[in-house]
Amino acid sequence: MDPDVVSTENLTEVTLDLFTWVEAFVTNLLRPWNAYQLLIALSVFMLAFIISAFVKPRMHDWMRTREGWPKWRMRALVVFHRRLRMVLFVALIWLTVFVMREITWPSRSYLLAIIANLATAWLIIAFATRLIKNALLRGIVRYGAWIWVTLSITGLADETQALLDSAAISFGETRLSLWLVLQAIVIVATLLTVARLVSSTTAATIRRNEDISPSMQVLAIKFLQVLLFGAAFFLGLRIVGVDLTGLAVLSGAIGVGLGFGLQKVVSNLVSGIIILLDKSIKPGDVISLGDTFGWINSLGARYVSVVTRDGKEYLIPNEDLITGQVVNWSHSNEFVRLDIYFGTAYADDPHKVREIAINAAKSVDRVLSFKPPVCHVVGFGDSSVDYILRFWxxxxxxxxxxxRGNVYLALWDAFQEHGISIPFPQREVKVLDGSRLETTSLPD
Known part of the structure; x- marks a missing residue:
């Protein structure tokens, strides 16, 4: 018999069974006491809506006064505030179920118990998924879990699973069903979420460890993220039942093809690993590369983020930092020597000028005193004696x-105070005897 015909017959049979169950469920809802229970649940929801509308503004005003609370506690309180109506509904519906079980038969609160279980499960899932920062993963896990607990509580899980499993296509010996795809999406998303939480917690612990250098911290965090996310992805596929043997062969073939097309990407990736291992640069270092001067904001797998003083952020490929000439102002230590040049008139005493310049540099806040400034004469110019002032x-x-600007201002103030002049080129024009100065008017 044709496998496609068998699959179609199974799909039709499962669909008819599911429709039969839904028809019976709707018929039961139309019975008097089931209708009463729906009205009671609707009344409880309206009551929760009214109470939350009264409580939420006052709770919000109270929350604004909790300025000294830790961030995690405030975030939990914000989530609780947003779900206050659902929290009130769950509390009131369970109270209603308890009262009805005490004063009437259990069958007359059966539907209310189902609604209470559904509301409780949905609320727990809503709170739990708030731990997922990625919006896409949070949506997949939340809605997948809501659908699954709804089907489980209402008793439709087996029929729905059979229906989804019957919708399948085959590739040789491999059978891919809709149930397998949905199961893979939910499981892989859940495992990736767990991997993200573990990665974030471990990364925070690594960053707090002062014994590990910043570059090794970045390398350890990147390696841990690749390991955790890769393990979560392949483990999820194995749990679902996907055969990874063919995937390994396919990934090898794809890798060979991508290796030729992504040479620059691979080069930048390898260069990034080398930078992290040899510790030539690290976050916080001040570097110069060509016309770019700034400090390193972060190290990525493909590029290094450099932020300049004017707020621009340059994304420099890792390969350029390996092959190009980079000036690291804070590689081996944090001390930097700066030089500025100036000139004074020939009438000023060079010994006095040097002393005044050194004292002016010392008066600037950021200039180091235990590495005192020095000033030297470097030449006799056309109109000035030239000096170099060096400070750390x-x-x-x-x-x-x-x-540099602050030191120049300190020099200006000191020279003005002590009568030191800063010369500039001057030219004299002499009119020789017997010569005339003729002027011509330009035509209109």
Whole structure:
């Protein structure tokens, strides 16, 4: 017999069984006491809606006064505030079920118990999935769990599973059903969520460990993320029952093809690993690469984020940092020496100028005193004696242009105070005897 014919007959049979169950369920709802229970549940929901409308504004005002609370407690309170109506409904519906079981037969609260179980399960899932930061994963896990608990509580799980499993296509010996696809999506999403939580917790622990260098922290976190997410993906497929042998062969063939087309990407990835291992640069370092000067914000698998003083963020490929000439202002230590040049008139005493310049540099806040500034004469120019003033700072992340500007201002103030002049080129024009200065008017 043709397998497609058998699959179609099974799908039709399961669909008819499911419709029969739904028809019977709807018929039961039309019975008097079941209709009463639906009206009671609707009344409880309206009561919860009215109470929440009264309580939520007052609770919101109270929450705004809790400024000193930890962030995790405030976030939990915000989630509770958003779900207050559902929380009230669950509490009131269970109270109603308990009262009805005490004053009447259990059969007359059977439907209310189902509604209470559904509401409770939905509420727990809503709270639990708030731990998932990724919106897509949170939606997949939340709605998948809501659908599954609804089918389980209402007794439709087996029929729905059979219906979804009957909708399948075959590739040789491999059979791919709709049930298998949905199961894989939910399980893989759940495992990826768990991997994300474990990764975030472990990454925070690694960052707090001061014994590990910043570059090794980034490498350890990246390696841990790849390991956890990869394990979650393949473990999810194995739990569902997908044969990974063919996937391994296919991934090998795809990898060979991608290796030729993604040479730059692979080069940047390998360069990123080398940068992390040799610790040549790390987050917080101040670097210069060509015309780009700034500090490293983060190290990525493909690029390095460099933020400049004017707020621009450059994404520099890792390969450029390996093959190009990079100036790391804070590689081996955090001390940086800066040089500025100036000139004074020939009438000013060079010994006095050097002393005044050194004292002016010392008066600037960021200039280090235990590495004192020095000033030297570097030449005799056309109209000035030329000097170089050298000083040290320890925080290049605070900027270099601004500290140079502050030292120049200190020099200006000191020279004005001590009568030191800063010359500029001057030209004299002499009119020789017997010469005339003629002017011509331009035509209109």
């Amino acid at each position: 700072i320890r925080d290049p992340t605070g900027g270099l242009t601004n500290i």
